[in-house]
Amino acid sequence: MEQKHEYALVFRNHRHGYEVQATAKLFIPHVRFLLCENGEIPEDVPNYILTSCEYTETAVKCEVDIRLGTSSCKRSLAMLNPCQPHTAPDVKSSEVEYALCRLLYETLQDMTGYTPPWGLLTGIRPVRRVIQLLDSGMTPEQASRHLQERFLISDEKMQLAMDTALIQQPILPHSAKEIGLYISIPFCPTRCSYCSFVSHSMDSAMQLIPDYITYLCKEIGILGEIIRKYGLHVQSVYIGGGTPTSISAEQLRQVMGAIRTHIDIAGAREYTVEAGRADTITEDKLRVIKEMGATRISVNPQTLQDSVLEAIGRRHTAQQAIDAFLLARKLGFDDINMDLIAGLPTDTFEGFADTLERVMALDPDSITVHTLTLKRAADLYSGSGEHHIAAVERMAELSAKALPENGYRPYYMYRQKNTVGNLENVGYAKEGKENLYNILIMDETQTILGAGCAASTKLVEPNGKITRVHNYKFPYEYISRFEKLMGKKDEIEEILERMQNGTGGAADAAKE
Template identity: 50%
Template sequence: MTDNNSKMPIIMIGHSFKYETEATLKLFFNTARFTFSADKADAVGGDYVYTEISGDGNVTVSVCLGGDAETETCNIAVDAEKKDAEYALCRLLFEILVRKTGIKPPWGLLTGIRPVKKVVDMIRQGKTEEEICADFGTKYLVTPKKIRLAYDTAVNQLPILDRIDSKAASLYVSIPFCPTRCSYCSFVSHSMDSAIKLMPEYISALCRELEILGRIVKETDTKIDTIYFGGGTPTSVSAKELRTIMEAVEKNFDLDKVREYSVEAGRPDTITEEKLRVIKELGAGRISVNPQTLNDDVLKVIGRKHSGEDAVKAFKLARRVGFRNINTDLIAGLPTESADSFRNTLDRMIELDPESITVHTLTIKRSATLFETGSENISNPASKMVDYSVPTLMSHGYLPYYMYRQKNTVDNLENVGYAKKGFESYYNIFIMDDTQTILGAGCAASTKLLYEGNRIERIHNYKFPYEYIRSFDKLMEKKEEVIECLKKIKYIQPR
């Protein structure tokens, strides 16, 4: 069941935990496909998973792999809460799969993207470190190394969360273009070759949306806390086009109170001195230079058109231009990358002395080209790479400050941002903790509206540039909800 073309039947009787069941299975078969039914007759021959919760509280899970079936049962109260029934079923499924596959997912039963948020909540509830670690170990079956990482990340994050301004909002600006599409990429991004003719109209529409959002922010007397330019690769556009967009931000928002202004310079083959000077001149103090790896052979495999040396030169250029807060992104587990090659990349990046380093783990998404060869990554040494990165970065003064997990990640690992003290990205923490309203502008951007009681509403912009341009006026009609939210966040009580 490691072949991404396989379809394993999942039989569900007496419950509706489709998402939870699939998420647990993905811990063991991260590129497999599944079919779901409520027909017991499907639990015959081949590989299958049978799950049932009976009316008298009996929970039954049976897994058949390679013709060999194993069944486990337990009993829950008839009036058990939904979350308890879900936990009982998923734990049985998890324990059977550990035995049958020999795989022991390091994050245990945790399938959510924000394990640190769970730790933060428990700390705020007054639980001790020992209680939290015990809960993660015995209830969720998380390994000691991952418990330690999650707890340390939460501790480093808390002082920043305590300073969050829930009455403010952050701004995300989307420039969804790249020189080429990397094989691992699942973001909505478009190559410059195909998008070049849309660029003038796209930038015009984006600047109009920034003007509309700016007017809403002023009318509701809302402070903008952080600004983040993402993509794609924002520096895919020309220096002149980048200036136009950043001037629209400067014109329509009060930058004097902004605590953090970040631009993902991203791919080294898009970084020029002229673009860097535009970014710095127009107020952004934090940038990312993202080589992903310094191994030239791996860069070719993933579809990058630059070398490792190009990445080093881009980083040094940013320093010469005057940037004193630079992040670099690396990916553990890229195709053909060895553990030694990754270690070499990480060591060389540490020598460059960036203020923060983010270590992602390869995620094989269906929308990425790499998904078609997903089964080839089963023996990927990503875990060795991640195991090296944690103590190495911490020994050089880089502390974990934010983390998230994704489905279909190699070895069920995680993405972690490390930073020197005082250089943690506020925006990255806010987006992961869901504790501040974020206004999204541009194609594929998402606006996240935070209401009293941590209720969240999302407004999604159109995914593709031609849709965004064509349906711009219709999209702007949704801004009424933004106005209502910004009026209400002034009454949100701090935690």
């Protein structure tokens, strides 16, 4: 049966639908709009947002016409036509797009009474924008003023983005030979209700794990040959998932042993294993992780409220997460991250504040605060899905205030589409404990070689061009089509060859 839409987005005489939709979603998230590119308002949809452009030889008139429930509003603005001598709407002008989106933003702001904390900015990498402006010669004050005037970003968010950029700037890489290495272990003991990653619960994937590890070690060997052949230097290693500690201590030893055997990581600045869920962390696994050279682990409680842990389908208590952290400390781990999530189902502002306080009392080296993402595929979305945006905004505000007061500085940040309240994920760390891999994955100026299913290799060329080579998503595909997959390494080598023979490096790409 065809789904009945409650909201329509009508585009008339322009090609800025993507950005217009992103702007509308700042105010009306989590609805599926009926997109009408023919410019006609559908009769059977109760709410609509019409955006239109009217071109003359010298001018453009942008107009919005909105009906939301019982309120409606029409506004327009006129500007010089930046597309002369082209007057037709098939010319995509960024200035017309900006003017149209800003008009829509301000109209929706007045109609709803809501001010998005990141203003008009819809991209996921605000820090990258700040660094680009700083690199272009602007002072921090000039860059902040420019971004706030153009995108209407709140003072708090601008400060967060600027603080993060200033910490990142000196850490960013300077040579194309420096790379990151990502190893994927995509298994978890059970699936959390909010999860939207490709992870496979142990129950269904148990029999695949031994073969998966055999092939993963083979792929690590192949990457090792590529790294040697092109004289690359591994700067950071990240074993992520899923939950890498879902596998046994011996299997962890096998994977980390393959890395040690095939890849020179002696010069790496950091080596992380995402231990993740407390129900997978044991003393023997932590000992293997340490013995095999990892310098950093993550113990991710997400919340220290038992009722919330139960609501999200985790089979461990808050005390188990605390015990796992204390055990890791006892075994000598001096760089431990803890992940928290703001906006989990059934959690409250008070619950989050209590979690934050107890986690800070443990004194981990870094704390990452995510904002819950609602993806259509996750179980939660088809459940109640009722979250209090204001409470989540307060959770993010509390983190931004309390963590710096306790010695944690924001060092990486990214926004995800469909996050509650259009908020961000922020990594806070004590000085010197910033995780390079996390910075680089968002900065996109360094090549990262990936191994394992759902991993991808990202090659950054001197001109800034990025090529992604994806591995298969599911373990059974990864195992059964391994030889075919390894054929894709030719593509990786071709690009590395080009980079070797070309000029410049990642640092040049960063300047693009």
